[in-house]
């Protein structure tokens with residue numbers, strides 16, 4: 263679907279994609295964020311590695327010289343020190359947050375209420391994603407990856423005029439079969455935050471992850487066991503600092519082992535975080551982390567808790583009931599222009 267195409271009706275035979283396991287629930291955890299429903303599992307706690315924390319202090323102001331009793335400087339004066347890089351400041355950067363991209367499954371009529379709820383909370387319809395990508399392209403947005411944002415924070419490395427970051431969480435086969443072709447056709451990239459358990463259970467095997475990486479996509483960490491490591495206002499049991507360190511560092515180690523390079527970013531499961539978890543993420547070697555706090559302004563002080571806009575399954579869908587009541591052959595209409603998506607991207611309503 264192309265942007266500006268008006269109301270477009272699509273007939274689509276549903277494919278099979280049963281959401282299981284790695285889905286967030288709507289209960290609050292972090293600020294303005296949904297929580298995950300998976301039970302907490304304990305991993306093999308390992309000692310947190312000791313990595314130096316970054317420090318990028320700008321140089322202080324230069325004071326004027328009041329009296330100039332200035333002798334001629336010797337010709338052998340030491341060269342001035344290399345000026346420190348000027349860190350980039352806060353920037354408007356919408357980070358879009360999604361999970362799987364699939365039509366309603368053919369098994370929808372037989373799905374339990376819980377299964378349906380999970381699907382509705384984690385899915386984006388393929389033709390909606392296509393329209394969203396076209397919307398971004400038509401308005402001059404350029405996709406960037408977390409490493410680009412870190413380079414802006416650390417050294418002021420320029421970003422494109424209208425940067426946007428696309429992120430997908432957990433691990434689904436449609437990342438390769440559906441999302442990747444849509445991105446490649448438009449010269450776009452996205453960050454895929456992979457949970458190791460999703461690799462191990464076969465939803466997204468390592469060769470598929472490598473296929474995404476080889477296509478220029480970013481691969482980020484999202485726990486080994488998809489544990490909500492820190493939560494606020496949730497019934498989830500507390501997680502030890504050792505488990506936090508294990509989940510974030512072991513996920514990074516395993517991805518590095520398979521891809522040949524460690525991931526530079528991670529996403530907090532459920533969006534919850536605290537200072538202990540942020541310290542573990544920094545010690546593990548990540549240079550950024552994504553929370554689920556809503557917003558489109560990214561500041562250097564928030565590089566470990568980047569803000570997001572959430573994309574919902576019924577954003578800009580003309581008639582939700584048309585999707586839900588006849589899911590085997592779906593007639594879903596997408597409104598044009600994409601008013602809701604525009605609100606997500608511009609931050610007037612980040613979801």
Ligand SMILES: [Zn+2]
Pocket residue numbers: 284285286431432484488531532
């Ligand atoms: Zn997740």
